[in-house]
Every structure is written in C-alpha cells, then in structure tokens.
Amino acid sequence: MKSSKLLLKIIIFILCILVSIKFHTEFAYANDNFNKNVINVDKIEKYWWGCRRYMSSDQVSKFSNDFDLLAAEFSLIGGLSTPISFLNPLLGIITSSMFEISSSYCWLLSTYLAKVDRGNGIIIDFINGFIFRVRAI
Structure with missing residues (x-):
C-alpha cells in the first residue's frame, strides 16, 4: 500500500514538472518597423473587466502555433496520466480529463x-x- 502511494506521488510530481515547463510560453512583440500600416499593433489596454490585446498577423500565426503545441502536449500528458487510474480511479479520471479538456480549449x-x-x-x-x-482588426 505504501509503495503504491509513493508511486502515485512520484507520478504526480513528474506530471507537475512537465506541465510547469510549458507554462513559460513566449509571446512575440512587434517592434517599430513591423507592420507600420496597422494602428495599435501589439498594444495592451487594461480595463476593469480584464485586458485587451492587439496583435499583428505574424504574431497571430506564432500565437496559434504555440497553442497547437500546447494542445498536443496537454493531450500527451493526459494520455500518459491514465495509468494513475489503476492506483486511484477517481484521481486518474480527474487528472486525465483535466489535461484533455485543457488540450481541447487550446486547440479550439x-x-x-x-x-x-x-x-x-x-x-x-x-x-x-x-x-x-476575438475580433479581426
């Protein structure tokens, strides 16, 4: 019983490390000579309800590719966390479904x-x- 709890803790620890590695997603910012014909490119405005970000077309493609990669990684981690359900069925279902739902959101x-x-x-x-x-400029 103790060895299964230890194994479960190790698996969860490894999953947390894998997820935290990807959460430092880099965002590309426009410089002065980039898309001068578009006004307010790469500008962030803060409001009481949240914030609004203006992005250029090149940044959108990079942002979209980053979300594709993140969706694939979440899906992989969700699939790899399925063996946790052999040790604790409820924890396995919650863990794998959390990653799969996050993967679906990123892909969408x-x-x-x-x-x-x-x-x-x-x-x-x-x-x-x-x-x-999300709106087009």
Missing part, C-alpha cells in the same frame, strides 16, 4: 485565432486568463 483557440485573422491582425479580450472575445 488555435484554430479560431487562425480563422479570424484576415491579414491585418486581431483584437483579443481576456478576463482572468481566459479569452472570451
């Missing part, structure tokens, strides 16, 4: 960002870390 955002962008960039509205509105 990736495809939606690429679809909305028409070549001029997009405007993204955030609230508490979640994207709730």
Whole structure:
C-alpha cells in the first residue's frame, strides 16, 4: 500500500514538472518597423473587466502555433496520466480529463485565432486568463 502511494506521488510530481515547463510560453512583440500600416499593433489596454490585446498577423500565426503545441502536449500528458487510474480511479479520471479538456480549449483557440485573422491582425479580450472575445482588426 505504501509503495503504491509513493508511486502515485512520484507520478504526480513528474506530471507537475512537465506541465510547469510549458507554462513559460513566449509571446512575440512587434517592434517599430513591423507592420507600420496597422494602428495599435501589439498594444495592451487594461480595463476593469480584464485586458485587451492587439496583435499583428505574424504574431497571430506564432500565437496559434504555440497553442497547437500546447494542445498536443496537454493531450500527451493526459494520455500518459491514465495509468494513475489503476492506483486511484477517481484521481486518474480527474487528472486525465483535466489535461484533455485543457488540450481541447487550446486547440479550439488555435484554430479560431487562425480563422479570424484576415491579414491585418486581431483584437483579443481576456478576463482572468481566459479569452472570451476575438475580433479581426
């Protein structure tokens, strides 16, 4: 019994490390000579409800690719966490479903960002870390 609890703690620790490695996603910022024809590119405005970010088309493609990669990693980690259910069924279901739902959200955002962008960039509205509105510039 003690060895299974120790194994479970080790697996959870490894999963936490793998997830924390990816959470330092880098964002590309526009410089002065980048897309001068678009106004307010790469500008962040803060409001009482959250913040609004203006992104250029090149940044949108990088952002979309980062979300694709993050979705694949979450899906892989969710699949690898399935053996936890042999030790503790409830914990295994919760852990793997949490990663799979996060993977679905990242994939949905990736495809939606690429679809909305028409070549001029997009405007993204955030609230508490979640994207709730994406518009084309």
